[in-house]
Amino acid sequence: xxxxxxxxxxxxxxxxxxxxxxxxxxxxxxxxxxxxxxxxxxxxxxxxxxxxxxxxxxxxxxxxxxxxxxxxxxxxxxxxxxxxxxxxxxxxxxxxxxxxxxxxxxxxxxxxxxxxxxxxxxxxxxxxxxxxxxxxxxxxxxxxxxxxxxxxxxxxxxxxxxxxxxxxxxxxxxxxxxxxxx
Numbered sequence: 067x068x069x070x071x072x073x074x075x076x077x078x079x080x081x082x083x084x085x086x087x088x089x090x091x092x093x094x095x096x097x098x099x100x101x102x103x104x105x106x107x108x109x110x111x112x113x114x115x116x117x118x119x120x121x122x123x124x125x126x127x128x129x130x131x132x133x134x135x136x137x138x139x140x141x142x143x144x145x146x147x148x149x150x151x152x153x154x155x156x157x158x159x160x161x162x163x164x165x166x167x168x169x170x171x172x173x174x175x176x177x178x179x180x181x182x183x184x185x186x187x188x189x190x191x192x193x194x195x196x197x198x199x200x201x202x203x204x205x206x207x208x209x210x211x212x213x214x215x216x217x218x219x220x221x222x223x224x225x226x227x228x229x230x231x232x233x234x235x236x237x238x239x240x241x242x243x244x245x246x247x248x
Contacts, residue, residue: 093204100211107218108156114225115152118145137240139158144232148225155221158214 100239122142129138178195187195195203 075102081094088201088205090201093201093208095209096208097204100215103215104211104218107215107222111155111218111222111225114222115149118149118152118229120144137243141236144229144236147232148229151221151225151228155218159217179211 122145125138125145126143129135132138178200184192
């Protein structure tokens, strides 16, 4: 017999959620999670870019002290390659729709979770929008921000793989070159 306390009350994965409104507590919890994830990945990517820049500067300064050594200059290439996806993660992407394709609803609908949109509103318009249902606006923001955050994480993983893969390839090439020269 099953223990009644351990019964799974979760709906099946394919269950329809139409007509059910998420509680504002759930929306707020997810919103806080998305915001902390955004802060984390942007900080992480910024720190890694700074570290890679420092590594490049250190290698170049070391190579200047030791004279023009081609291998030292070449050792900056993996760091430069790994920096590219990280820098791309800071570049915002906008939908590639033409102006004629933008729905009339999109022009009228002002998303409250973008400072640029809030700044365009008058105080009365903002007050009117805040008195309405803000939950839908928050859900829309969470969805859009999650797509952006997923892209940032993906580019971060690509950068790390490129960095280590490039340095491993560099080490192998350097080892082969040393064996051939000796």
